[in-house]
Amino acid sequence: MQPKLCLLFAALIVYENQQVFGEKWDSLLQEKLFTGYMASSRPQLNETTNLTMGMSIRNMYHLDERNKLVKLSVWFRFYWNDIRLLWNPKDYGNITRLHLKTTEVWTPDIVLHNSLNEEFSSLHEYANTIPVIVHHNGDITWLFPGVIKTSCDFEIALFPFDTQKCALYFGSWTYNGNELNTYPMDAKRDTQSFTFPNGEWIFMNFEVKRNVMKYLCCPEPYVDIQYVLTIKRKPLFHILNLIVPCSFLLILSTLGFLMPITSGSRAPLAIMVLLSMTVLQVTVSDTIPRQSDYIPLISQYIGFILVMMVMNVILTILSLNIHYNGPQFTNSILIRCFKSIGRCFSVHIENKIPERFTTRFTANDTLQMACHINEGYHNENEILEPTENSHVSSKINQLYKLLHKMRLEKHELTKKNNEMETKRQEWIQIAMIIDRVFAVTFLLVTMVAFLVIFSQLFGETTETSLDWVE
Numbered sequence: 228m229q230p231k232l233c234l235l236f237a238a239l240i241v242y243e244n245q246q247v248f249g250e251k252w253d254s255l256l257q258e259k260l261f262t263g264y265m266a267s268s269r270p271q272l273n274e275t276t277n278l279t280m281g282m283s284i285r286n287m288y289h290l291d292e293r294n295k296l297v298k299l300s301v302w303f304r305f306y307w308n309d310i311r312l313l314w315n316p317k318d319y320g321n322i323t324r325l326h327l328k329t330t331e332v333w334t335p336d337i338v339l340h341n342s343l344n345e346e347f348s349s350l351h352e353y354a355n356t357i358p359v360i361v362h363h364n365g366d367i368t369w370l371f372p373g374v375i376k377t378s379c380d381f382e383i384a385l386f387p388f389d390t391q392k393c394a395l396y397f398g399s400w401t402y403n404g405n406e407l408n409t410y411p412m413d414a415k416r417d418t419q420s421f422t423f424p425n426g427e428w429i430f431m432n433f434e435v436k437r438n439v440m441k442y443l444c445c446p447e448p449y450v451d452i453q454y455v456l457t458i459k460r461k462p463l464f465h466i467l468n469l470i471v472p473c474s475f476l477l478i479l480s481t482l483g484f485l486m487p488i489t490s491g492s493r494a495p496l497a498i499m500v501l502l503s504m505t506v507l508q509v510t511v512s513d514t515i516p517r518q519s520d521y522i523p524l525i526s527q528y529i530g531f532i533l534v535m536m537v538m539n540v541i542l543t544i545l546s547l548n549i550h551y552n553g554p555q556f557t558n559s560i561l562i563r564c565f566k567s568i569g570r571c572f573s574v575h576i577e578n579k580i581p582e583r584f585t586t587r588f589t590a591n592d593t594l595q596m597a598c599h600i601n602e603g604y605h606n607e608n609e610i611l612e613p614t615e616n617s618h619v620s621s622k623i624n625q626l627y628k629l630l631h632k633m634r635l636e637k638h639e640l641t642k643k644n645n646e647m648e649t650k651r652q653e654w655i656q657i658a659m660i661i662d663r664v665f666a667v668t669f670l671l672v673t674m675v676a677f678l679v680i681f682s683q684l685f686g687e688t689t690e691t692s693l694d695w696v697e
Contacts, residue, residue, distance in 0.1 A: 251320075252319045252320035252322055253319075253322060253325070255319060256314060256319040256322055256325070257325070257327075259314065259319075260311075260312055260314065261331070264311055264312075265333075266330065266331060266332055266333050267333070268333060269333060269402070269406065269407070270307070270308065270309040270310055270311060270333060271310055275405060275406065275407070275408050276307060276308075276335075276402075276406065276407050276408070277307065277308070277408050277410065278305060278306070278307045278335050278337075278407055278408065278409045278410070279305070279306040279307070279409075279410050279411075279412060280303075280304070280305055280337065280397065280409055280410070280411055280412065280452050281303070281304035281305075281306075281411070281412035282301055282302065282303055282304070282395075282397070282454055283301065283302045283304075284299050284300070284301050284433065284456060285300045285301060285302060285372075286299070286300040286425070287299055287300075287425055287428065287458075288300060288374070290427075290428065292381050292383065292515075292516040293516045293517060295378050295379055295380065295381060295516075296343055296376060296377075296378065296379075297376070297377050297378075297379050297393050298374065298375070298376050299374070299375055299376075299377070299456075300372070300373075300374050301372070301373055301374075301375060302370070302371075302372050302373075303350060303353070303354075303369075303370070303371055303372070303373060304368075304369070304370050304412065305334075305335065305337070305367075305368075305369040305370075306366065306367070306368055306369075307335065307366075307367055308364075308365045308366050308367065309332065309333060309361075309365050309367055310365050311365070312332070312361050312365050312367070313363065313364065313365045314363050315363070316363050322363070323362065323363050324360055324361060324362045324363065325360075325361045326358040326359070326360060326361075327358055327359055327361055328358055328359075329351060329354055329355065329357070329358070329359055329369075332359055332361065332367065334351065334359065334369060335399060335402075335407060335409075336349045336351075336399055336400050336401055336402070337349060337350050337397055337398065337399060337409075338350065338397070338398070338399075338400045339375055339377060339395060339396070339397055340396040340397070340398060340451065341377050341378050341394075341395065341396055342375065342376065342377060343376040343377060343378050344375075344376055349400065350371075350373065353371050353372065353373035353374075354369065354371035354373075357370075357371040375395075377393070377395050379391070379392075379393035379394070381516060382521065383515065383516050383518060383521055383523045384521040384522070384523060384524065384683075385523070385524050385683060385684065386460075386465075386515060386516075386523040386524060386525055386526075387460055387462045387464075387465035387466075387469070387524075387525055388460065388462050388524065388684050389459075389460055390431065390457065390458070390459045390460070391457070391458055391459075391460070392455055392456070392457050393455070393456045393458070394453055394454070394455050394456075395453070395454045395455075395456070396438075396451050396452070396453050397409075397451060397452045397454070398449065398450060398451030398452065399449075399450070403445065403447035403448060403449050403450075404439060404447060404448035404449055404450040405447055405448070407450070408450060409437070409450045409451075409452055410437060411435040411436070411437055411452045412435075413435075426461070427460060427461055427464070428458040428459065428460060428461065429458060429459045429460075429461060430456075430457075430458060431457040431458055431459050432455075432456075432457040433454070433455070433456055433457070434454070434455045434457075435452065435453065435454050435455075436452075436453045436455070437450065437451075437452060437453075438450070438451050438452075438453055465525065469507070469511055469525060469529075470525070470528065472507060473504065473507060473528065473529055473532050476500050476503055476504050476507070476532065476536075477532050477535060477536070477673060479496075479500055480496075480497065480500045480501075480535065480536050480539045480669075481539075481666055481669045481670060481673070482666070483496045483497055483500070483539065483543070484539075484542075484543075484546075484662040484663070484665045484666035484669070485662065485663070485666055488546065488547060488550045488658060488662075493543050493546070493547065494540075494543055494544070494547065497536070497539045497540045497543045498540060500536055500539075501533075501536040501537065501539070501540055504529075504532055504533055504536055505533070507529070508529050508533060511525060511526070511529055524680060524681070524683060524684075527680050528677075528680050528681075531676050531680065535669060535672070535673065539669070542661075542665050545661075546658050546661055546662055546665075547658075549654055549657055549658040549661060550654065550655055550658035
């Protein structure tokens, strides 16, 4: 047991000595490196400092289309060389790297040019407590996470089937391209660690580009790194909650033309559907970004449906007037035209005289009516023709002449009533034909408009495919 205790005691002594010597070497190394070192001075003042930048998007917290705001969780990676921080590991206990505070060494002042933070500052705000890694050959690695808010220009012409591209511009705020030359890392490397769980958007592509710009103020070039995030909206929510209800309301409005006018529910149905569509349109307007540059696809579709429903109300009023007030503006040519159209819809307009207007009067009926006539009623002007029954008394003769006149008047009245009823039946049939014509017309117009509006998606798909090929 004693040899083992001795070995354990010796190991503890060596470990403590290593810690002591390690802290000593670390202290000596930092003292050597930072003697005369200025963190505010750029490495190699007479030469260009090369900086390599990488960024990967971990998640998209929030996308506010109305305010053109995107909030992203990202990981930053920066690599550069500071020739002032060189040492030989053999001279300092084989120490190959140090973890130092960002305030102790020089770090690039990279900023997000299109940032929406209230305080415009560099990326140091995300890495105040995260150290940089300094290697013995002067290479420095700066890795830290951050949450950035940026502005993006959204194109909502195809909402809710749109694909958005959000560009982020990073660059130095004080150094020009001759002093700090920034290069991007391979974008594919930055997408390998993507975790993009989002219920509304799908990650499509992530590109990076280096831009060199010259401004009127300064002759030196300025370099910025442009990251472009391409995302595509998941349209299922808007299809189920906007497009499908709108389509159902349009179908219901069209089927209203097939409802019998005598039911009395045609006009209330048309107005109710129009009001429902108006409420739905107000709901949609709250979810669409407020822009006047584009008319979103969903707005085009809803606007078309509103126009069709307004036309439905107008045509319903016209149909009701034709049904109930048609004989007041009778036109024989118009009737013949609708008779021809009615044959196409298997609706026949017939001159039917109701049976209640075809009552026949017999001799007994005439005698019964005569009994109710006042015996003292005499009017020589009502005698239309002389009597042929000379043997009948004068009083009975006058009575028969009066009955003859009454029969002629009743015949004329019955004829006029039959004509009016025939015309009324004709206009009822015309109203039925008009309703069917409107229903078929609405159906055809809806199909054509639907294809025209949503055909824009095929053009967008083709353009996206060409972009990927390029």
